[in-house]
Amino acid sequence: MTDYLRPDSLEDALRARDEHPDWLLLAGGTDVMVGFAEKPAPSGVIDVFGLPGLCGVSREPDGTIRIGAATTYADILRSPIVQSDLPALAACVREIGAVQIQARGTLGGNVGTSSPVGDTLPVLLALDARLELASARARREMAYPDFLVGYRKTALAPTEIVAAVRFPVVPGRVQHWRKVGTRKAQAISKVMFAGSASLSPEGKILSPRIALGAVADRPIRVLAAESVLEGQSPSEPLADRARDAVISAIRPITDVRSTAEYRSTVAGNLVRRFVLGLGDAPKA
Ligand SMILES: Cc1cc2nc3c(=O)[nH]c(=O)nc-3n(C[C@H](O)[C@H](O)[C@H](O)COP(=O)(O)OP(=O)(O)OC[C@H]3O[C@@H](n4cnc5c(N)ncnc54)[C@H](O)[C@@H]3O)c2cc1C
Incomplete structure (x- = not known):
C-alpha cells in the first residue's frame, strides 16, 4: 500500500518531505506516471500539484x-x-x-x-x-x-x-528559443537552443548566453562560443566562428532520436542564425 499525502500549505509539504525523504514528490505527474505501473511502487506520495504556496x-x-x-x-x-x-x-x-x-x-x-x-x-x-x-x-x-x-x-x-x-530582468536583452524535433506537437527534442544577449548602443554583443539541450548528459552553456561573441558586432564571419566554437565544444550522442552528427550540425546552425539575428535587434 502506498501512503498518500496532499498538504494544504508549503510548510506542511516541507514537514512531510522532512519526515519522508524517500517518498515520491508528485507535481503534475506527466513524467512520473509514464510507465508507473512497471516501476516499484513508492512507499508514499507527497502531492504538491496546485499547492498555493x-x-x-x-x-x-x-x-x-x-x-x-x-x-x-x-x-x-x-x-x-x-x-x-x-x-x-x-x-x-x-x-x-x-x-x-x-x-x-x-x-x-x-x-x-x-x-x-x-x-x-x-x-x-x-x-x-x-x-x-x-x-x-x-x-x-x-x-x-x-x-x-x-x-x-x-x-x-x-x-x-x-x-x-x-x-533577473535585464531591460533590452534579446532572448531567443528554438526547438528542433520530429514534428510540432508532442515531439521530444533532438536539439534545443536558448540564447540571450544585450547590445551596446554601437551594436556590440554584451553578456551573450549560448545554452543547448540534448547535446550532453545535461543542459549546457557553451562558454567558448560566448567568449567568441563578447564585445563583437554581429556579422557573417562572427556567426561562422560561433558555430564552429559550438561544434568543437559539444560531444552529442547518437540515439533513437538523432545522430551525433545531426545534433552537432543543427546546434551550430541554430547558434549561427541567432548571431545573425542580433544584427537586426534593437540597440540599447
Ligand atoms: C506526452 C508527453 C509529452 C511531453 N512533452 C514534453 C516536451 O515537449 N518538453 C519537455 O520538456 N517535457 C515534456 N514532457 C515531460 C513532462 O511533461 C515535463 O518534464 C514536465 O515539466 C514534468 O512536470 P510534472 O509537474 O508533470 O512533474 P512530475 O511528473 O510530477 O515530477 C517529475 C519529477 O520532478 C520532481 N519534482 C516535481 N516537482 C518538484 C519540486 N517542486 N521540487 C523538486 N522536485 C520536483 C518529482 O519528484 C519527479 O521526480 C512530456 C511528457 C509527456 C507524457
Whole structure:
C-alpha cells in the first residue's frame, strides 16, 4: 500500500518531505506516471500539484520574476509578465507537449526530472535563472548551473523541494528559443537552443548566453562560443566562428532520436542564425 499525502500549505509539504525523504514528490505527474505501473511502487506520495504556496508568477520587490515550482505551463503561458519579460520561456512553453501536458506539467517537474531533453532547462541557463530550494529547516538560493551535477542528477537534498525559479530582468536583452524535433506537437527534442544577449548602443554583443539541450548528459552553456561573441558586432564571419566554437565544444550522442552528427550540425546552425539575428535587434 502506498501512503498518500496532499498538504494544504508549503510548510506542511516541507514537514512531510522532512519526515519522508524517500517518498515520491508528485507535481503534475506527466513524467512520473509514464510507465508507473512497471516501476516499484513508492512507499508514499507527497502531492504538491496546485499547492498555493508553490504556484504563480510574480514580480518581486528586487525586480526579479518569480515562478512557483508547481506553476503549470498553461499558467506560465497565460502570464502577462512572462509574455512581456520572458519571451524565450513563453516560446519554449508553447511548444511543450500538447495542451493536456501544458495543463498538468509544471516548471518544477521539468527541473526535478532534469532530463538533458527538458525543454525549459536551456532557457533557465540562457536567462541566468536561480532556484529557490526549501526544506523544513532552511531556504537557500542556487544559480541554476550549480544545480546540474550529472545525468538526471541534481544538487537537491533529499529533504528539499524546488520552491521557485527566479529570473533577473535585464531591460533590452534579446532572448531567443528554438526547438528542433520530429514534428510540432508532442515531439521530444533532438536539439534545443536558448540564447540571450544585450547590445551596446554601437551594436556590440554584451553578456551573450549560448545554452543547448540534448547535446550532453545535461543542459549546457557553451562558454567558448560566448567568449567568441563578447564585445563583437554581429556579422557573417562572427556567426561562422560561433558555430564552429559550438561544434568543437559539444560531444552529442547518437540515439533513437538523432545522430551525433545531426545534433552537432543543427546546434551550430541554430547558434549561427541567432548571431545573425542580433544584427537586426534593437540597440540599447
Ligand atoms: C506526452 C508527453 C509529452 C511531453 N512533452 C514534453 C516536451 O515537449 N518538453 C519537455 O520538456 N517535457 C515534456 N514532457 C515531460 C513532462 O511533461 C515535463 O518534464 C514536465 O515539466 C514534468 O512536470 P510534472 O509537474 O508533470 O512533474 P512530475 O511528473 O510530477 O515530477 C517529475 C519529477 O520532478 C520532481 N519534482 C516535481 N516537482 C518538484 C519540486 N517542486 N521540487 C523538486 N522536485 C520536483 C518529482 O519528484 C519527479 O521526480 C512530456 C511528457 C509527456 C507524457
